[in-house]
Amino acid sequence: MAIADRKLREKTERRQAILDAALHLFIEQGFEKVSMRNIADAIEYSPATIYLYFKDKNELLLDLQTQSFKQMAQELNAVANIEHPAEQLRAFGEQFLSFAFRHPELFELMFIMNGPMVAAQACAGATAWPGGGSAFAQVVAIVQRGIDTGVFRPQNADSTALMVWAQVHGLAALFLRQRLVVMPEERREPAMHEALAQFYDLVRRAL
Template identity: 65%
Template structure:
């Protein structure tokens, strides 16, 4: 391995060490309480070193958000071996909910916090949020496949995908924010599954 390759590898390793330490501290203390200095101290780096990799906390949050959306996309990828489009769409909804319930802190980072999106806006790129778009495109793909098969009746796959995303996101947010306590504990998961199934039928047969 040459000097350039070794330096690049070391740079990548340091960046990942920073992200891993940040994620650990955020999980323990919450996003708002952790500073760039706290992260530097956790891995015995100087704060100046952290700023070589991330110009501010929002940039660091954006990097963690990108990782989280990549994980979500990988979860979505697992549904494409399901043959029927309606079952495939139901499965992608379940993957979304499972991810949210397993990683509530990442759900907060991905969909609630404004910091990462402020970093996106600051970049001002033509396609600034590739990781979020890649995950969403998996839902678009499922919708398009269903439309092509004559199963889903939507004028546009992207619009249909946004409607599906919003539906499942709402269920996840209601559960994580404990707004489903109007139902018994035994009923909550079941009623979410029934709601997704009903929504799936609306896409297939209309109201």
């Protein structure tokens, strides 16, 4: 069935073309300023065509979110070979922040926007979130290794990982959502990195 194969291939190609165009627009102009019609214009199709490939806008966003998580996972692999767990956590945090700064729109999609999560919970059961799941598992693994090797004191690895995740997410989210206007412009980025350094100092001293 060569014809059916080609049809399927073309279908997934067009689907990916829509995703690519959408991501481009979102990154360039931000999520608030890009509509389904804009995306349709960019790929030179009718708006209704997009709905042949995606149930709705949220599903499109979820697909982009999953792609973004893959990209982040790839970038976070840079910390995979650091032996000391505390040092590895520190590197992870800085890599995470760096990702958030270099790709603010992707960060928003992955950790702030509601749309993709609505789609995730609609399509799968209440517990399935492929992208975020593996990202969090990465943190849990680092913490667990720290506990297993006796570097960290015994603890619930998942709540410790949550503490780490909340710390880095909190810093990035407060900054990207303009909540650091409480401090003078020139102090914002330095204070973030100092806060992160202090946090990992606490981890190294007392975890």
